[in-house]
Amino acid sequence: MSSMPMVEMVSITKRFPGVIANDSVSIKVNTGEIHALLGENGAGKSTLMSILTGLYRPDEGEIYLRGLKTELSSPKDAANKGIGMVHQHFKLVKSFTVAENIMLGLKGEGMIIDRTSIEKRIREFCQQYGMAVDPAAKIWQLTVGEQQRVEIIKALFRGAEILILDEPTAVLTPQEAKDLYKTLRIMTRQGKAVIVISHKLSEVLEGTDTVTVLRGGKSVGTVKTELADEQELSRMMVGRHIAVSRDKCLIEKGKQILKLQGISCLNNRGQLAVQGISLDIHAGEILGIAGVAGNGQSELAEVIAGLRSVEEGTKYIDGVNHTQSTIRALVDAGVSYIPEDRMGTGLVPSLNAVDNYVLKSYKKHGWLMDWSRVKTQTQEVVERFSIKLASIASPVKMMSGGNLQKLxxxxxxxxxxxxxxAVYPMRGLDVGAMEAVRKLLLAQRDAGKAVLLISEELEELFALSDRIAVLHRGEIMGIVDSCTATAEEVGMMMAGKRMLEKDAM
Structure with missing residues (x-):
């Protein structure tokens, strides 16, 4: 590696009304290095990278590129100076081809663009960095992993020497994530610098060279990845020890609570989203649902909760046929639903904690609501579940994501x-909030409840689930015991490989 850092941000401070997002933060990224940026939600990671990409200007501090003091006046200015970013939500025109997306906004190509030449250069980039993408393919025809490669090629085409990736593996299968890090490693060997914003500690420990941890807008420290471990990084992120392990393999399954037989349903576009799914969940069990987002997980959860109608198949709760039951009948049957959209489907943003708490149970209070009693119950629940909020009378939209989820x-x-x-219950939460939600779900499992857990995080599913069912294009590829299965096996099923009948549970 060169002794001169590729990029150095020194004592960066950025203030917004009522908050200091970055408080004298320093970070140094060397040539040929994959540098991870870790921190809870609100720790200042996105703000710091927005400054490096020219979206914000720092109130205090200095930026050096290859040892030269630099001011970045705009994202275009940053791109011209060799800084590229791949966002978590891709910025691609889905009806355009790969080549057309890469050509958009290219400088120095003149009024007439030679498509053949561009496609040839794309193939050369793919070969150089070990990526497989067809330049003539439409974006909508590509997998999520392939679309991400297009974003990376786009940045490289624009001359990026410093590449920033925001949660790059959030929507990838385990194999796609490994392939991504192989590509990033090739890039660093060729003299580029890579910054990865990630919350996946095991992935960071496996794939990066250096880790900088932010907490509360300040830099807690920078460590060499080879000298770090998961517990230490967690402690740096939240300021205390985070325990995630449990002895979950000793389980005595109780009565069958949910049974699905040949369930099929349509998505919002009228297309088949779930095809012939059969599964069951018992009391005292967590069944995890693995799969890349968009493979029928949300529709399956809505069918179980009664929010989506069944096209074919039958649904039983405690042995009673509830295939055509109303949402109210399913609530009365003991089905609770934690949707992925916590601020739309789950809670009403403009209502306060009291109103949101009583939303599902108001019928039990009869025609005359005892508001004094309801307020007392809400306050007791807030204290019992350690929910932090300004007041139970304040609109819940003022609460943090983790506290919304706990409510x-x-x-x-x-x-x-x-x-x-529970549909993606940990999505968008920081490490501390994730720990709280985990404990709540495990306590319910241990109290004899049946839990269906849908998550994009394999690590989460293996840590919490007793069994894991894998969805691909609306079908179950297999159901495995989380104590004996491997991430590689689950990853293969996520990519569409069906489990052999003899291996199925």
Whole structure:
């Protein structure tokens, strides 16, 4: 590696009304290095990278590129100076081809662009960095992993020497994630610098060279990855020890709570989203649902909760046929639902904590609501579940994501359900909030409830689930025991490889 850092941000401070997003943060990224940026939500990671990409200007501090003091006046200015970013949500025109997307905004190509020449250069880039993408393919025809490669090629085409990736593996299968890091490693060997914003500690430890941890807008420290471990990084991120392990393999399954037989349903576009799914969940069990987002997970959860109608098949709760039951009948049968859209489907943003808490149980209070009693119950729940909020009378839209999720979980848990359907319950939460949600779900499992857990995080599913069912294009590729299965096996099924009948549970 060169002794001169590729990029150095020194004592960067950025203030917004009422908050200091970055408080004298320093970070140094060397040539030929994959540098991870870790931190909880609100730690200042995105703000710091927005400064490096020219979107914000720092109130204090200096930026050096290859040892030269630099001011970045705009994203275009940053791109011209060799800084590229691949966002978590891709910025691609889906009806255009790969080549057309890469050609958009290219400088120095003149009024007439030679498509053949561009496609040839794309193939050369793919070969150089070990990526497989067809330049003539339409974006909508590509997998999520292939679309990400297009974003990377786009940045490289524009001369990026410093590449920033925001949560790059959030929507990838385990194999695609490994392939991505292979590509990043090739890039660093060729003298580029890579910054990865990630919350996946095991992935960071396996794939990066250096880690900088932010907490509360300040830099906690920078460590060599080879000298770090998961517990230490977690402690740096949240300021305390995070325990995630449990002895989950000793399980005595209770009564069958949910049974699905040949369930099929349509998505919002009228297309088949779930095809012939059969599964069951017992009391005292967490069944995890693995799969790349968009493979029928959300539709399956909505079918179970009664929010989406069944086209074919039957659904039983505690042995009773609830295939055509209303949402109210399913609530009365003991089904609780934690949707992925916590601020739309789950909670009403403009209502306060009291109103949101009583939303599902108002019928139990009769025609005359005892608001004094309801407020007392809400306050007790807020204290029991350690929910942080300004006041139970304040609109819930003022709460953080983690506390919103805890309020939603508290409401569903206090209904004393038989079955909890949790859809991406840890999505967008920081490490501390994730730990709290984990504990709540495990406590319900240990109390004899049945839990259906849908997650994009394999690490999460293996840590919490007793069994894991894998979805691909609306079908179950296999159901495995989380204590004996491997991430590689689950990853292969996520990519569409069906489990052999003799291996199935």
């Amino acid at each position: 939603l979980l508290a409401r569903e848990i206090m209904a004393d359900p038989r079955l909890i359907v």
